[in-house]
Amino acid sequence: MMDLAKVRADFPIFQKERPLVYLDSAATSQRPVQVIEAVSEFYRKKNANVHRGIYSLAAEATELYEEARAKVAGLIGAAPEEVVFTHGTTEALNLAAFSLGELLVGRGDEILVTAMEHHANLIPWQLLAKRKAARLVPVGITPEGELDLGELARRISPRTKIVALVHVSNVLGTINPVAEVAELARRVGAKLVVDAAQSAPHMPLDVRELGADLLTFSGHKMLGPTGIGVLWARGELLSEMPPFLVGGEMIREVWLDHATWADPPAKFEAGTPPFAQAVGLGAAVDYLSSLGMEKVRQHDLALTAKALEGLLSRDYVTVYGPKDPERRGGVIAFNLRGIHPHDVATLLDQEGIAIRAGHHCAQPLHRLLDIPASCRVSFYLYNSMEEVDLFLSALDRVWEALR
């Protein structure tokens, strides 16, 4: 078990006078003092642009930046040179769509997406399909809110060049069978792009075991700073992929009329990278690793199981996604009968309980569920069982007030 009191004491935001019950970590996590201090210390003592200066301060900053890359690589079982720093998942997925698109996709080719994608793992593929006169092929979900693997197996074909799949849905919470999809993709020679924004922060993750070809996530959802994200891709693939953003830092040689590229990961890191944020992310990875990702997962799971049980036992609540907590990340979307999610969120906010209400950047999924919006709670390593109880009893009061 984790020492929750000790963990909570690391997070200054929970030391405010008015207690905060923060149930929106799927949107962004809170940060421990270790991360805040790492960023602050960097700016105070180590700040210089990376990969540029000859002077020792710049060399030190560069070393810290590369150390952070190695830490992230260690967390996901990758080699450091396979880890590209971006400004977030969204940029990483745009990079993936542009670059893989140039490399692999032509007229009449197909790109598989699912109905449960975040807009960040949907719209880049829509635009790619349009640009290349390719076809976007959507795969649906089962009534239980899981990926329809049978449909995916039927729709995948040698025309499929890319499969884009979210690892853990930020609405349904569903943990998708990435390894099985990877096997299907491998058989037809398609590349599998995995959006791990909701999984990398919350569970042990090994890119080789998953069998993905590319994988993306954001620092700010895993205790790190905003403005930093990660694109991982298999080394061979990364070497073949053309650059996305171009400019300084990512070149080998430049003439007036053409240029050649540096090796990955530099090839994909044009311009001044978010180096202070990378150092902060490194500190976040240290924090997570010291707790152990398996412990983090078990903690999320216990909270999710309790919240799920409480929600499912209330007849005025509809829960979306799998009923078995083991099949979910720490995310639960739900609605109260006849009550708009915004009203639920506003009333809970009066009791200091922060939940999300809206479409959570997944409009196609909400259309499929035939709801305009939903409420969402999501948990992380600093949440407690008592907070789940507080949330559930406050929910009863919302229902009484508005029914």
Next chain:
Amino acid sequence: MIPYEEVILEHWRNPRNKGRLPAPDVDVVEANPLCGDVIRLQLEVRDGRVKDVRFDGRGCAISQAAASLLTEMIKGKTIPDLKGFSDQELLTALGGVVKTRLSCALLPLRALKKALSSL
């Protein structure tokens, strides 16, 4: 828990002027795609005045209550009066609205402005 202001709860539970007009002079729909709130507003105008008004819609309590309240506030008013109708007037009548929900409260007013500009 302090639920919404009584005026909001009351209008939400018992909406005024909800439904459709048989022959409206203006008929507009305004929506907030972020949360799915939709307001349809219909006006019947005679001699420069709002003779009758109906709204229809779905969404959160604040947007629906604000629409209901707005229909009461504008009935019988002249068009120039309505052109000067301010956000604050509606917010005050609602008893105040938390800042995270202003776009819900003001959705019906956006519908009204749209209606006026198409007259």
